[in-house]
Amino acid sequence: MLNPFYKQMDIINMNKIFVLFTGLSLLSVWACDSQNISKEKLPIIGNRDVVDGDSIYHTVRDFKFINQDSVIITPETFKDKAYVVDYFFTSCPTICPKVKQQEIKVADHFKDEERLKFLSVSIDTKYDTIQRLKWYAEKLEIDPNQWHLVTGDEDLIYDIAGDFFHSAIKNDDAPGGYDHDGLLILVDKNRHIRAFCNGLEPEEVDEFILDVEQLLAQEY
C-alpha cells in the first residue's frame, strides 16, 4: 500500500506531464498550420545581376538534345511546364541506380501531372547511344511521355551542366570513367532553378516532392 501522500504527489505529477504533452502537440499542429497559410514562393536559386534596376536571374541557356525515341528535346518541349533534371550514364557503377530509384519515386508521385516532366542527361556520349537509352528506359519502365533520357553534343552537355548546377567531369580514375553528382534539380517554366535535392538521401527527396508540389500550386 502506497503512502497516501506520495500517491497524491504521483497523481499531480502525472497530470502535469499529460497536460504538458497535450499542450506541446497542440502547439506543433498550430505551427504546421500557420506555416502552410503564409508560405512564401520558392526562391530563384543562383547569382543575379541588376541591369537598369531590374534583377536578371540565373537562367538555363538554350539546348537541343535527342531522347530515347529519337525526338529532339529543346526548351520548347517544356513550355509552360516545370521539369526535373539529373545527370547520369547507363553503365554507372556507383550512385546512379540509387538516384534513379529516388527519381522513379518522384516520377511515380507525379504520374498524371502533365505540368511536370523529367530530363535525364547522359554524360557518356560515346556509349549511351539512342538505342542504349531506349534499352535503359524500357528496363526502368519509364513513361516516354513523362521522362526524356537524352544524349547530344558533348560540349553542350558538359557546358550546360553548370547552368543546371550539376558537375560533370570526365575522369579516368573515377569508377566508370566519369565524376558527377546525384542532384535532382527543379527548373520552372521561365528556365530558373527553383529547388534541388541530393538524390541519394530519401528524406531530402521527400522534401523535394513537397517543393515541386508547392511550385505547381502557386505558379501554374
Add this chain to the structure above:
Amino acid sequence: MLKVKVCFLFLLIACLSMQLMSCQENPFIQGEIMYENFCATCHMEDGKGLKGLIPPLANSDWLKNNQDILACSIRKGINDPIVVNGKTYELPMAGVTALTEFELANVINYINQAWGNDYGFVQINEVRDQLDACNARD
C-alpha cells in the same frame, strides 16, 4: 487512472528495451555494413534491386541456386546475362575486389539471411575453396 498510466509507461519501456535487444541480436553486423558500403547503391537497402535493370537479392532464386559461385561472382563481377525469378538481367555487375575472404563470408551470410531470405550459411574455408577454384580457372 494512475494504474492505467503506470501500466502504459511500463509497456512503453518494455517495447523500447525489446527493440534495443533485437538490434543487438543481428549476427551479421559486419556483413550488413559491407553490404551497405559496396552493394546497396545498386541492389538497394531492401535488397529489391531496381526494376528490370538490377536484379533483386531478396527472395531471389538465382541467389538461392548459385551458392557455390557467390564468392567468385562478388569478387570478379558478372558479365553474362542472368535470369532471376524468370526475368533476364543484362547489365554487367562490377566485381568488388576490396573485400577480404572474411568480409566476403560475412556479406554472403548477411544477404542469405536478410529480408526473409533463408539460404543457409557459408564458412570461411568454403569461401576460400570457391576463390581458389575460380582463380585456377582464370
